[in-house]
Structure formats: structure tokens, C-alpha cells
Amino acid sequence: MTLPTKADLIKARMWLEGMVHHTPVLTSTTFDDMTGAHVFFKCENFQRMGAYKMRGASHALARFHLDELENGVITHSSGNFAQAVALAAKMKHVKAKIVMPENSPAVKVDAVRGYGAEIVFSGNSPVDRENKVNEEIKAKGMPFIHPSNNLNVILGNSTATQEFVEQVTGLDYIIAPVGGGGLLAGTALAAHWFSALTEVIAAEPENVDDAYRSIQSGHIEKNETSDTIADGLRTNLGDINFPIIKELVHKVLLVSEQEILDAMKWVWERMKIIIEPSSAVAVAAVIRYKDQFKGKKVGVILTGGNVDLKEMMKLMGEKE
Amino acid sequence: MTLPTKADLIKARMWLEGMVHHTPVLTSTTFDDMTGAHVFFKCENFQRMGAYKMRGASHALARFHLDELENGVITHSSGNFAQAVALAAKMKHVKAKIVMPENSPAVKVDAVRGYGAEIVFSGNSPVDRENKVNEEIKAKGMPFIHPSNNLNVILGNSTATQEFVEQVTGLDYIIAPVGGGGLLAGTALAAHWFSALTEVIAAEPENVDDAYRSIQSGHIEKNETSDTIADGLRTNLGDINFPIIKELVHKVLLVSEQEILDAMKWVWERMKIIIEPSSAVAVAAVIRYKDQFKGKKVGVILTGGNVDLKEMMKLMGEKE
Numbered sequence: 056m057t058l059p060t061k062a063d064l065i066k067a068r069m070w071l072e073g074m075v076h077h078t079p080v081l082t083s084t085t086f087d088d089m090t091g092a093h094v095f096f097k098c099e100n101f102q103r104m105g106a107y108k109m110r111g112a113s114h115a116l117a118r119f120h121l122d123e124l125e126n127g128v129i130t131h132s133s134g135n136f137a138q139a140v141a142l143a144a145k146m147k148h149v150k151a152k153i154v155m156p157e158n159s160p161a162v163k164v165d166a167v168r169g170y171g172a173e174i175v176f177s178g179n180s181p182v183d184r185e186n187k188v189n190e191e192i193k194a195k196g197m198p199f200i201h202p203s204n205n206l207n208v209i210l211g212n213s214t215a216t217q218e219f220v221e222q223v224t225g226l227d228y229i230i231a232p233v234g235g236g237g238l239l240a241g242t243a244l245a246a247h248w249f250s251a252l253t254e255v256i257a258a259e260p261e262n263v264d265d266a267y268r269s270i271q272s273g274h275i276e277k278n279e280t281s282d283t284i285a286d287g288l289r290t291n292l293g294d295i296n297f298p299i300i301k302e303l304v305h306k307v308l309l310v311s312e313q314e315i316l317d318a319m320k321w322v323w324e325r326m327k328i329i330i331e332p333s334s335a336v337a338v339a340a341v342i343r344y345k346d347q348f349k350g351k352k353v354g355v356i357l358t359g360g361n362v363d364l365k366e367m368m369k370l371m372g373e374k375e
Numbered sequence: 376m377t378l379p380t381k382a383d384l385i386k387a388r389m390w391l392e393g394m395v396h397h398t399p400v401l402t403s404t405t406f407d408d409m410t411g412a413h414v415f416f417k418c419e420n421f422q423r424m425g426a427y428k429m430r431g432a433s434h435a436l437a438r439f440h441l442d443e444l445e446n447g448v449i450t451h452s453s454g455n456f457a458q459a460v461a462l463a464a465k466m467k468h469v470k471a472k473i474v475m476p477e478n479s480p481a482v483k484v485d486a487v488r489g490y491g492a493e494i495v496f497s498g499n500s501p502v503d504r505e506n507k508v509n510e511e512i513k514a515k516g517m518p519f520i521h522p523s524n525n526l527n528v529i530l531g532n533s534t535a536t537q538e539f540v541e542q543v544t545g546l547d548y549i550i551a552p553v554g555g556g557g558l559l560a561g562t563a564l565a566a567h568w569f570s571a572l573t574e575v576i577a578a579e580p581e582n583v584d585d586a587y588r589s590i591q592s593g594h595i596e597k598n599e600t601s602d603t604i605a606d607g608l609r610t611n612l613g614d615i616n617f618p619i620i621k622e623l624v625h626k627v628l629l630v631s632e633q634e635i636l637d638a639m640k641w642v643w644e645r646m647k648i649i650i651e652p653s654s655a656v657a658v659a660a661v662i663r664y665k666d667q668f669k670g671k672k673v674g675v676i677l678t679g680g681n682v683d684l685k686e687m688m689k690l691m692g693e694k695e
Binding site (some may be wrong): 079081100101105320323327328329344360362364365366368371372 | 399401420425494512640643644646647648649650680682684685688691
């Protein structure tokens, strides 16, 4: 495939100017002592609306012509992308319609509504929500933004790593969690063009190891279940992001549910920051595979911090 | 009284060079929208060992002559100061003995032990622990560092605000929680010498309003109870810090237990950082008294982030 060019990535960053935060990088002496690596955490949990998804959503929205947006935009998501599109649309004074499964947690529905988006409920299966989106598009004709399998979303996401490699030069590795593949593709592109000696590695829950199997087989593999606490990583790769991933990413590190929980708790307690389970997947990978990272300069993307505190504490309490 | 000089404060900062972190300042658009103020949060929860106490403890320790430290140092504390002295002593290769009440939470005892300090248990009353300290000093002759009523501790604490007023110029107010008075005195001194137009305001739980009453009466008043979730603020002012506070601080804002909890939860959920209840007292003060801060540039010292996650979640769950 022909990769998006360096100019494409630079342009995405220019379009995002002023729409998203330049997030800080934190370090932890204790984490470095524990792993033997020099680890740098890119804090997208401090991003607007609490996750890197704001980058992809804002960029995708910014690239439409105004007359395409007369009837607003539409997406489907029960998670951070729903909030990201809602907030980006609000900032641009554009209407947003979000298709959410009926079983979405009330706290997420409220957050999306809080940003002023209109919510349309669908059935709970992926097919249900795609059908509902198609119905709406047929009726209103507004453009659809896919949460991960959309080139402008991927280019927007790449800006996190464009910043990261400026903030910390000479990273040996960058570890990003993989779910739908939109962050991983953007991360790999940014490293490829701006920090060519940095290897991008994916981290994935064992329970939804579709990316691991896809990279092995060379085809997009599906998950049988979505049974992981890393709720942002339950989706499958797509035909736009997978070719990029296939070309640039060669390793996926798998971690268990217990390792995800332990890593999340460690970061909360020791680094004093709130990260969501999907972010903890990348942290857990450094801990579990620390022998691979000894003495290396390792970047970890903390993708977001949107959690239901009560639910998280129940998890941490139960599994201890 | 004769205040410590500007040179005293500058010297304290020089002594601390390399021993403590220069902590970041965070902002939150949502918090500003909610309060109408421009609020800057000085993140001492990201300080070494998780609280500003590291500054005072490290400075006090650094100012002893080596031959005074042959038998180590001693302090009494069931909280952050115990950990701070333990870690500072470890970094200086000095022995530390910490007198802790028998009813100290296991998690805190473990943390102090984790930094390599020796723990001596005492009875649970303030008198019990002072007696135990005096016994130990009599036997071994090591110097004692009081957690808040010690000039070098106060000067060490002042460095947080010395940094803060460089990071954010033109603050109208700085709000610091008050317990034993060591942070408040240091904050007031730093503002006095380095940002003379900045007014320092104290924040205190209604349930332990001794500082509020002390500033009104001009004498050190005591608390009848220690019934607050802000466990770092249960102590009384001392004869070294009170004269400084009396001269430089004229306002104490009181907040309820529910307001402390709500503020803590807000910061966790929206700012994605872990703060302890004592820190939330200052945040709660800005929220409750927001009419006083409208349009103003307000600095808030987030004093620490050492919490028992399970206990906190129980609190947040119960009181909702």
C-alpha cells in the first residue's frame, strides 16, 4: 500500500492547532526501578474530554467542507469516540448525532448529552448499530465518521506521537494499545516519519487478541468474545488501518485481565493519575515483558482516563 | 516577630536542589467555567513520595551537620511526614526512626518501612507519642524534626510556592489547606517575598476549625475533635508557625465534609489526577466561595495524593 506521506501528517497537526491539548509526558523513578527501563508516559488522559480520541474526531471533522456539515455529522460509539465527536462538533458549532447501543452505561450517555450531541439508540450488536447509522444517513444525508477505520481519524491520532517524539527524543520503543487500530496506525505512521529508529509495538488483552492473530495471519481476524475490562479495545481492525499496521507494526504483546487491573491500580496509587483499563494494557505490557525493555528508552501512550469510579473500584476490590 | 528573610527562602531552595521534584501546574477549562475564576493547580501530589511534605523533611534533614546525624533522626507522624523523613533519610544515608501511633493504618506503616525507616509504636494520643519521642531521644540523642512546627520544615515547604509564582505570574490568591500550619506558613512567606501582591488564603475543614478560630482570637486554639476525612489537617498550629501565619494570613475559608468529598471526586473524575482529602479542602474552598474568586487568578496547592484507594472509594460511595 502507499502510506500517507509525511506532509499528510504535518498537515493534520496544523489543522488540529488550538483544538486539542499538547499533553504532558510523565516519568516515574519507581516504575523505572521496577522494570529496568527508562519509561516515558504520554498523558492523553489529560487530553480534552479525557482521551486521545479527541484528536482523530477533531481532525476528521475539521477536514469536511462547511456545506457538507449542514445536517451535522454522525458516528456510532458507546465510548470515548462518542464524546470526542460530540465535543469537537460543539466547538465547531456543528450538529452531532451519536448512535449508541441501548445497553450503554448511563454515565457515558450523560457525558455525550452533556456535550450537546443528539443520541439515537440502537440494538446492542455491531450490525444493529451500523443499520441504525445507515437509516439515519439515508434520511438526513450527513457524513459518517468511523471511530478507527477512517484516514483522517488515523492522521489526527498520529499527532499524539508527533508531539511525543519531540518531547522525548531517541525512544527505542513506543507501546500503544490496540483495539480498532486507529491509534496504532497513527502511532506507527508518526514514528515512521518522525522518529525512524523507534519501533512501535502494540499491546492487547489476551481475551481479545484479534490484532495479534491478524498480524500473524496477514488478514483481519475477528474476536469470538469481547470479554475484557479494557472496554476500548473490544473492536476489530479495519481495511483502512490494517494495511498501515501490517506494514509498520511487527509485534503485539498480550496481557491478562489480572495484569491489566494490577497495572491500572499501580498507576493510580503510585503515579497519582487516573487511567482507564485500555491504557493500563500498555503499562502492563512493559511490566510483563520487562526483560525485552531493560536499559531501553520506552514510550507508553496512556490513551485515556474516562472511568466510572465506582465500577473501577469494584473491579480493583474484587480481583485483589 | 521577625520574619525569615528572602535570603533564608532562597537558601532553602538551593539546599533542596536535586532532592525534590519541580512539580507541574495543571489547569482545567471545566473548573474555570464552573467557578468563573482562572485556577492553577500546583501538583504536589506528583512530588517525591506523593506529597509536599518531602520538601520540608528534606530541607530540615539537609541543614543538620553530619556529626549531628550519627544516631539518625526522629519524628512522629502517622501520615505523609513519616514517609517524607524516611525517604529523605534514605537518600542521605541517614538512619530514621519514626514514632507512629499503634492505630496507624497498615498501608502507611508499610510505606514507611518500605523506605527503610525504623518504626517505634506509641499510644494513640498526641501526649503518648511525644512521650515516646522523648524516651527515644533520651536514650539515643538524635535530633527531632517536628512535622510542621520547625523553621527548616517551613522554609522547605516554602519552595513549592517559590516555584509556583515563577510558573504562574500575577496570581491574585494562593489557597493552601491548613492543618499543623507548616505549609501555610511557608506558602505565606514565599508569597510575601516573591509575589507581594498575591494574598494567601487558608482552607480548613469546618470540623477542625482551629486555625480559623486562632486567627480570630490571636492565640493558638485547639480542636475538640479530629473528626474529618482530611486526615492531614487534624493537628493544631504551633508556636513557630503561628506568628508567621498571624502576620501574613488574614482569611480562613471553611468547608464541610461533603464539600471535601465532592471536590475530591470531581478532581479524580475530571482532571484525572489522584489527590487526597486534605488537598481537596483547598479545591472545595474555591468552589464554595466562588463569588470571591470570579475573574481572579487563583493558585491552589494540591498538597498530596497518598490515599488508600479502597477506603476512598468506600467514602465516595457511601456519601453520594
